[in-house]
Amino acid sequence: MTDTLNPRSWLYPTPRGLYCEPGGFYVDPAVAVDRAVITHGHGDHARPGHRNALATPETLAIMRARFQGMPDTTQQPLKYGESVKAGDVDVSLVPAGHILGSAQAVLEYRGQRIVVSGDYKRRPDATCPPFEPVPCDVFITEATFALPVFHHPCDASEIGQLLRSLETFPERTHLVGVYALGKCQRVIKLLRAAGYDKRIWIHGALASLCKLYQEHGVDLGDIALASDAILETFKGAIVLCPPSAIADRWSRRFFDPIPSMASGWMGVRARARQRGAELPLIISDHADWSELTQTLTDVGAPRVWVTHGREEALVAHARSIGIEAEALHLAGREEEDET
Amino acid sequence: MQAFAALLDSLSFQPARNAKLRLIETYLRQAPDPDRGWALAALTGGLDFPAAKPALLRSFGEEKIGAELFHLSYDYVGDLAETLALVWETRPDAGPPPSLSEVVETLQRATKMQTPAILRRWLDTLDSTGRWALLKLLTGALRVGVSARLAKQAAANIGDQPVGEVEEVWHGLSPPYRPLFDWLLNGGPKPSSNMGGAFLPPMLANAIERAELDALDPAHFRAEWKWDGIRVQVAASGGVKRLYSRAGEDISKAFPDVVDAIDFEGVFDGELLVRREDAVAPFNDLQQRLNRKAVTPKMLKEHPAHVRLYDALWLEGEDLRALSFDERRARLEAWMARTPRPRFDLSPLVPFTDWVHLARLREEMRSDGIEGLMLKRADSTYLAGRPKGPWFKWKRDPMLADCVLMYAQRGHGKRSSFYSDFTFGCWRQTADGKRELAPVGKAYFGFTDEELRWLDKWVRDRTTNRFGPVREVEPKLVLEIAFDGIARSTRHKSGVAMRFPRINRIRTDKPADEADTVDNLLRFVP
Ligand SMILES: [Zn+2]
Ligand SMILES: [Zn+2]
Numbered sequence: 008m009t010d011t012l013n014p015r016s017w018l019y020p021t022p023r024g025l026y027c028e029p030g031g032f033y034v035d036p037a038v039a040v041d042r043a044v045i046t047h048g049h050g051d052h053a054r055p056g057h058r059n060a061l062a063t064p065e066t067l068a069i070m071r072a073r074f075q076g077m078p079d080t081t082q083q084p085l086k087y088g089e090s091v092k093a094g095d096v097d098v099s100l101v102p103a104g105h106i107l108g109s110a111q112a113v114l115e116y117r118g119q120r121i122v123v124s125g126d127y128k129r130r131p132d133a134t135c136p137p138f139e140p141v142p143c144d145v146f147i148t149e150a151t152f153a154l155p156v157f158h159h160p161c162d163a164s165e166i167g168q169l170l171r172s173l174e175t176f177p178e179r180t181h182l183v184g185v186y187a188l189g190k191c192q193r194v195i196k197l198l199r200a201a202g203y204d205k206r207i208w209i210h211g212a213l214a215s216l217c218k219l220y221q222e223h224g225v226d227l228g229d230i231a232l233a234s235d236a237i238l239e240t241f242k243g244a245i246v247l248c249p250p251s252a253i254a255d256r257w258s259r260r261f262f263d264p265i266p267s268m269a270s271g272w273m274g275v276r277a278r279a280r281q282r283g284a285e286l287p288l289i290i291s292d293h294a295d296w297s298e299l300t301q302t303l304t305d306v307g308a309p310r311v312w313v314t315h316g317r318e319e320a321l322v323a324h325a326r327s328i329g330i331e332a333e334a335l336h337l338a339g340r341e342e343e344d345e346t
Numbered sequence: 347m348q349a350f351a352a353l354l355d356s357l358s359f360q361p362a363r364n365a366k367l368r369l370i371e372t373y374l375r376q377a378p379d380p381d382r383g384w385a386l387a388a389l390t391g392g393l394d395f396p397a398a399k400p401a402l403l404r405s406f407g408e409e410k411i412g413a414e415l416f417h418l419s420y421d422y423v424g425d426l427a428e429t430l431a432l433v434w435e436t437r438p439d440a441g442p443p444p445s446l447s448e449v450v451e452t453l454q455r456a457t458k459m460q461t462p463a464i465l466r467r468w469l470d471t472l473d474s475t476g477r478w479a480l481l482k483l484l485t486g487a488l489r490v491g492v493s494a495r496l497a498k499q500a501a502a503n504i505g506d507q508p509v510g511e512v513e514e515v516w517h518g519l520s521p522p523y524r525p526l527f528d529w530l531l532n533g534g535p536k537p538s539s540n541m542g543g544a545f546l547p548p549m550l551a552n553a554i555e556r557a558e559l560d561a562l563d564p565a566h567f568r569a570e571w572k573w574d575g576i577r578v579q580v581a582a583s584g585g586v587k588r589l590y591s592r593a594g595e596d597i598s599k600a601f602p603d604v605v606d607a608i609d610f611e612g613v614f615d616g617e618l619l620v621r622r623e624d625a626v627a628p629f630n631d632l633q634q635r636l637n638r639k640a641v642t643p644k645m646l647k648e649h650p651a652h653v654r655l656y657d658a659l660w661l662e663g664e665d666l667r668a669l670s671f672d673e674r675r676a677r678l679e680a681w682m683a684r685t686p687r688p689r690f691d692l693s694p695l696v697p698f699t700d701w702v703h704l705a706r707l708r709e710e711m712r713s714d715g716i717e718g719l720m721l722k723r724a725d726s727t728y729l730a731g732r733p734k735g736p737w738f739k740w741k742r743d744p745m746l747a748d749c750v751l752m753y754a755q756r757g758h759g760k761r762s763s764f765y766s767d768f769t770f771g772c773w774r775q776t777a778d779g780k781r782e783l784a785p786v787g788k789a790y791f792g793f794t795d796e797e798l799r800w801l802d803k804w805v806r807d808r809t810t811n812r813f814g815p816v817r818e819v820e821p822k823l824v825l826e827i828a829f830d831g832i833a834r835s836t837r838h839k840s841g842v843a844m845r846f847p848r849i850n851r852i853r854t855d856k857p858a859d860e861a862d863t864v865d866n867l868l869r870f871v872p
Contacts, residue, residue, distance in 0.1 A: 155433045175369065274474075
């Protein structure tokens with residue numbers, strides 16, 4: 008480790024995204040570039056049109072599913088734990104626990120190690136391997152839920168609320184808004200873990216990614232397209248759909264549905280109301296406040312760059328425990344996004 | 347406490363009345379005594395303990411995570427109790443959370459000095475929903491969109507009883523209402539009614555228009571002036587004297603002059619008015635009395651309250667509700683004639699020959715204290731609720747509509763620190779059969795400075811959302827809007843545009859559910 012080397016000299020934000028100069032690549036760039044390292048398949052990290060893309064095989068599969076097969080991108084799969092040289096930089100990918108295929112990009116250059124964690128969480132998720140803390144000199148962390156008000160309750164108790172509501176309102180369709188990639192499959196797995204073995208209905212927009220998860224060995228049990236059934240079927244059923252579909256005409260096919268939403272934002276009442284959720288489920292694929300602060304301790308980095316959300320509080324906290332912290336403003340990340 | 351917290355949590359997100367009922371019913375059936383009784387008391391506003399001050403909550407939060415982080419958190423969440431509930435973490439070693447009865451019974455005994463330490467211990471044991479519910483309970487503001495009446499309806503439902511039956515026995519009971527649940531769920535005896543100044547569920551009238559009158563036989567109806575006051579019930583029995591709003595809220599404390607003047611037993615319907623000499627004072631004068639917590643001697647002297655009686659439900663130990671209107675009226679008149687009482691008088695009948703005659707009387711009556719006419723069938727027995735057919739209210743024009751406050755915006759200049767521009771709405775049915783508010787207009791005036799201060803505070807206390815200078819508020823406050831005209835408009839979401847709308851009065855006495863519908867407004871369109 009050379010203290011003389013300024014990390015900002017070899018990895019820095021540009022309008023196109025976070026650029027690693029001696030490696031000649033961007034990490035999760037906001038626009039199409041020549042060489043990109045992609046942490047995971049969510050739209051604000053994985054964009055179409057790169058000439059070369061390095062990512063886990065699962066992430067590349069997700070990108071192909073989303074971007075019409077990506078015929079014009081040279082794809083470089085890198086399994087968890089394996090390492091590759093890009094220019095003068097060693098690149099390896101380590102599980103981030105966020106969604107299928109999600110990884111932290113570990114970059115090493117002249118004895119200095121920077122970890123770009125992408126998005127991550129610390130609690131168990133049956134659809135991907137758990138986050139592995141990697142000791143480093145600089146840790147770049149997300150801050151989506153970086154306020155002490157975010158302490159996500161345990162997943163099982165949130166799923167329990169959904170099942171209890173089904174008991175109280177056995178004739179109503181429970182329409183759960185979920186992001187198509189990650190949240191959808193995780194909610195299904197959580198329901199299965201809670202012993203719910205009935206058919207789970209899904210909106211057409213969720214189908215292809217569910218299929219991809221199944222092909223990667225994630226057993227989702229009995230799922231079927233909601234469009235294939237008659238109305239009567241949905242009495243007391245669970246139907247998963249993209250959040251936008253709840254307010255859409257699509258949802259009118261269900262009789263007196265209960266609009267629900269599975270998201271970390273549901274922990275704050277005004278936000279849940281804003282989204283029209285009558286049964287908010289606090290299920291997040293992002294680290295909450297305690298997970299974020301725990302992770303800073305676990306990786307032990309003397310420097311932390313905070314991106315992607317509410318940087319202010321996490322920077323303040325990191326400084327209060329003696330970490331040199333600063334906000335890193337990256338292009339292409341929507342503050343309120345949860346993907 | 348956790349089960350009750352889960353109930354409040356679900357209620358706060360469920361907008362539909364029937365779903366709310368189902369949630370409360372499920373809870374009341376499953377929760378043990380006395381928890382469910384305390385829960386019912388909380389939902390009906392029947393719990394009373396010293397409220398926790400915002401400063402205490404803030405100091406707890408700052409102590410927990412430091413002033414800077416707490417400030418950032420509060421700023422984001424926007425609600426102090428919720429912020430504290432979220433930032434405080436459950437301590438695994440803190441033991442089991444308290445039951446609702448433990449919370450209520452402890453708080454009722456605790457001194458102000460003891461409360462913070464007790465509170466701290468409970469916050470450690472509860473989860474964040476439990477903490478939120480506890481803090482809402484302690485700050486005296488549940489705000490989960492449940493009226494007392496709705497909670498009573500749920501209680502009635504679990505025992506397959508009409509809500510009128512529960513309301514009838516309600517005021518003879520006190521929390522945690524064991525005899526009530528015993529009756530509703532376990533086949534126990536019905537608690538006695540009309541003991542100790544009980545409130546009897548009132549009979550309400552439907553609105554009617556001139557054109558609809560022709561279908562009715564004028565000979566079957568009696569007419570009374572509809573006074574521009576507040577409908578009240580005077581209930582005196584078993585030595586207890588009470589004055590209730592039409593919703594059953596005990597307003598005796600605000601009107602000691604009326605209550606002290608009750609030297610009789612019986613239950614009466616009447617209009618609460620402020621009267622000077624023989625004239626009825628403007629509604630605003632009454633409003634001033636109504637919004638006061640403490641009544642000053644000056645207030646009593648300058649705004650003397652008075653009840654104008656128009657019906658007798660119980661009189662001289664006898665239930666008159668099964669008698670016809672004419673029979674009850676005769677009993678009431680005879681009773682009034684025996685002993686004159688300065689604080690009470692009789693609302694006279696308005697004699698008329700036919701609808702054309704009555705319409706003319708209504709046109710000619712230009713007193714401010716009169717809102718229109720009441721029409722009551724001569725043979726109508728007294729039925730709780732709003733039965734269709736026996737009673738009608740025929741309101742006087744200018745055009746008035748009861749709207750619900752939806753948004754408020756800060757004013758300009760002198761008013762820039764006040765929320766003084768109010769957007770209000772009326773109910774309508776959406777394509778999928780839900781009820782929603784559609785904004786129908788905006789008003790900037792019509793209120794006194796004092797009312798403005800009151801409105802401003804109301805808006806700040808009940809903000810649900812902010813968009814720049816605009817706040818969205820809980821759809822709870824009914825504003826009576828006066829306006830000079832109304833037209834269909836494609837520019838407005840609701841499809842109507844009001845001319846010259848102003849706030850005629852603030853109807854804290856009226857539940858938002860009962861505000862006008864957009865369809866009601868359309869009937870004003872020429
Ligand atoms: Zn992201
Ligand atoms: Zn993501």
